[in-house]
Amino acid sequence: MLTIGKLGAAAGVKVPTIRYYEQIGLLPEADRSAGNQRLYGQATLDRLAFIRHARDLGFRLEAIRDLLSLSDSPDQSCAAADTIARAQLAEVESRILRLTALKAELERMVVQCSGGRIANCRVIEVLGDHSLCATDDHRHPETEATP
Amino acid sequence: MLTIGKLGAAAGVKVPTIRYYEQIGLLPEADRSAGNQRLYGQATLDRLAFIRHARDLGFRLEAIRDLLSLSDSPDQSCAAADTIARAQLAEVESRILRLTALKAELERMVVQCSGGRIANCRVIEVLGDHSLCATDDHRHPETEATP
């Protein structure tokens, strides 16, 4: 059995995060030692590694919750899991597109900065006047959802 | 003079957001009408448009605060503004790199989904076992700061 610290080290997750996951029901309530400390077995380590990996891939906790409940019932069709992954892929793709447009705009700003005074600074100028931008692509903040 | 609603419409910013910006000191305290409603002039509209545009480009409010104070002193060197913009550019570039790695991984996942049962589903399997991943690039969540 692992203590919470060992579990965290094994899965690459910080201790308060594990307690947080338990609190929101992503991990089951842990068994306790005689001294009230949490103890974990391999099953929780696997589950936590799953969560950690999915978080790394940008899945939201709600999506992970769904994926976990799917994996808890292995006889079902995997269409739902596939759907979640495809939605995630689409979101990642759209974020890449947006960020690429931002990058181009920032590069333009930075390259054109003369290194002189603020009054002539291209960075400040472009930020103050959107019409100086090459594209409008970054005018859609609603697509910039947090991962 | 503009009411807060007109200002918001003109700058493309929601009304509560304007009040929030005032609250955290990004916008100065507004003049008030006889009936205690906020009134704004062109200067605030410009400032708000600046903020909006910088937010669209992914700058954090703290960076915007710095940029605004820079733009308030037009005789200074613009090196600081340049530095902020370059930092932003670097962050955007690193996010693109990370997202591109994620995209590859997610594509692999969905391509390999056989459409069968969960028990054999690659989506679940890959998420449960990081060693099945093609890359380790998504193991750096500290670069995934919220925009």
Next chain:
DNA sequence: TTAATGTCTCTAGCAACTATAGCTTCAAGA
């Protein structure tokens, strides 16, 4: 005049943690 809309303040909520305070438990060395 009345109704509809806009604005006011204040508080609470969101995601996904992270940090702090003040306590208890555990493991290892002297």
Next chain:
DNA sequence: TCTTGAAGCTATAGTTGCTAGAGACATTAA
């Protein structure tokens, strides 16, 4: 066995950048 330091416990509050709601007041159009 005692002691010390690390690790664990709970509970609460803070983070970022807003957004939503309640209940009251102001303004404007018909």
